[in-house]
Amino acid sequence: MNNVVSSGTMGSPAAELADPRLLAALHRDMLRFARLQLRDQAMAEDAVQEAIEAALVGVARYAGDAALKTWVFGILRNKIVDILRRGAKTVSLSSVLGDEEGEDPDAALDALFRTNGHWQATSRPAAWAAPEQSFENKQFWVVFEACLDHLPENVARVFMMREMLGLDTAEICSEVGITTNNCHVILHRARTGLRGCLESNWFVKGECRTC
Amino acid sequence: MLSCKDATRMCSEALDRPLGLRERLTLRMHLMMCSGCTNYHEQMVWLRRISSTYAGGAFADPTAPDKSDTATKPPPPADET
Numbered sequence: 001m002n003n004v005v006s007s008g009t010m011g012s013p014a015a016e017l018a019d020p021r022l023l024a025a026l027h028r029d030m031l032r033f034a035r036l037q038l039r040d041q042a043m044a045e046d047a048v049q050e051a052i053e054a055a056l057v058g059v060a061r062y063a064g065d066a067a068l069k070t071w072v073f074g075i076l077r078n079k080i081v082d083i084l085r086r087g088a089k090t091v092s093l094s095s096v097l098g099d100e101e102g103e104d105p106d107a108a109l110d111a112l113f114r115t116n117g118h119w120q121a122t123s124r125p126a127a128w129a130a131p132e133q134s135f136e137n138k139q140f141w142v143v144f145e146a147c148l149d150h151l152p153e154n155v156a157r158v159f160m161m162r163e164m165l166g167l168d169t170a171e172i173c174s175e176v177g178i179t180t181n182n183c184h185v186i187l188h189r190a191r192t193g194l195r196g197c198l199e200s201n202w203f204v205k206g207e208c209r210t211c
Numbered sequence: 212m213l214s215c216k217d218a219t220r221m222c223s224e225a226l227d228r229p230l231g232l233r234e235r236l237t238l239r240m241h242l243m244m245c246s247g248c249t250n251y252h253e254q255m256v257w258l259r260r261i262s263s264t265y266a267g268g269a270f271a272d273p274t275a276p277d278k279s280d281t282a283t284k285p286p287p288p289a290d291e292t
Contacts, residue, residue, distance in 0.1 A: 029268055073268035109216075117214025124247035131257045141270035144261060162227070163262035169227045188223040195254050198261075 013068045014059045026069060027052065030076050036148065037080050037160055047083055051076040081165050084175060109189055112196070125195065128203040140202060147197035151190055158183065159190035213241040218248045222255050 016022050027048060034044035055062075055072045062071060112123040119125075134140040148156050158176060161167045167175070169183045178186070213221075218241045221234060230238065242249045 029270070033266075033268065069268040073266065076268075077266060113214070113216045117216040119215045119247045125250035125254060127250050128254060128257065131261070135261075135264055135269065138270075141265065144265060144270070160262075163259060164266035166263075166266075184220070184224050184227065187227060188220045191223050191226075191255060191258055192219060194258060195251065198258075199254075 013062050013071075016068050017056060017059055023052075026072060029069075030073070033073070034076060034080060036145070037157075037164065038083060039153065039157070043083055047076060047079040051079045054079075077165055081167065084161070084165070106189070109192055112192070123196065126199065126204045128199070131203065134202065143202045144198065147194050147201065150197055151193050155186055155190045155193070158186045159194070162187060213237050215241075215245060215248055218242070218245070219251050222248070222252045226255060226259060 017026075030048045030051065031044055034047045035041060038044045038047065051072065054075050058075075062068075112120060114120055148160070151159065154176075158172060161172050161175070162169065169180060169187075172178075173180055173183050176183075218238060221230065221238045224230065225238075242252055
């Protein structure tokens with residue numbers, strides 16, 4: 001742990017957690033995140049409740065230089081991983097492979113490429129200008145959530161286990177009951193879908209494409 | 212030569228497992244000649260940063276007063292559980 005207490009402008013971490021207005025806002029954000037990961041209101045509420053309790057117990061020892069919110073979200077992510085491990089096998093193989101809607105799960109991906117496997121002119125990735133500047137923009141996160149939401153549910157779920165909960169592919173495979181190859185296929189699909197969605201709804205929105 | 216579809220798959224897999232020497236060389240050759248896949252490749256790294264920033268709670272609730280500076284650093288591992 002860090003030896004410097006960074007209280008910033010908000011007072012001590014303990015005081016932040018004790019402020020009902022801040023706690024309510026934190027709770028709302030946590031619940032939104034947990035619901036997205038777990039796809040289950042009751043489980044999400046449990047995870048958030050447990051995380052907040054752990055934070056309240058641990059806050060006296062917390063002296064990190066990261067924002068309180070980042071720290072609390074770290075606890076929440078661990079709780080979510082615990083729940084996924086405990087409950088496991090909640091995602092069925094067939095739904096992960098994406099055939100529940102009766103459509104070819106690879107159709108969206110294939111549509112980006114010509115038959116020879118090269119980019120269609122309209123889908124060739126364009127350069128993104130200064131992506132880090134978007135991080136401070138509230139509207140960017142709204143678009144990002146909408147793009148996540150736009151992915152097939154279980155594709156999004158595997159993506160989030162990998163990129164937000166930090167599980168490795170071997171663990172995801174065993175939790176979800178798919179092969180390593182399927183895991184790579186799903187992650188490729190998820191990343192390509194998200195990339196395209198962010199590009200057309202945020203980074204290159206309405207601009208002339210010069211590729 | 213590697214198709215763009217295969218190249219993007221390799222860019223994605225590079226985030227999940229170390230690519231072999233042969234894969235790295237084939238991919239690098241392709242990227243030298245293909246601006247679309249070069250953009251894709253860079254954006255995979257951005258996508259990872261965006262996701263971990265999001266997972267660190269940096270997305271802003273419109274009513275939340277907390278304007279944290281966590282956007283550019285990855286969240287620290289939490290060891291409280």
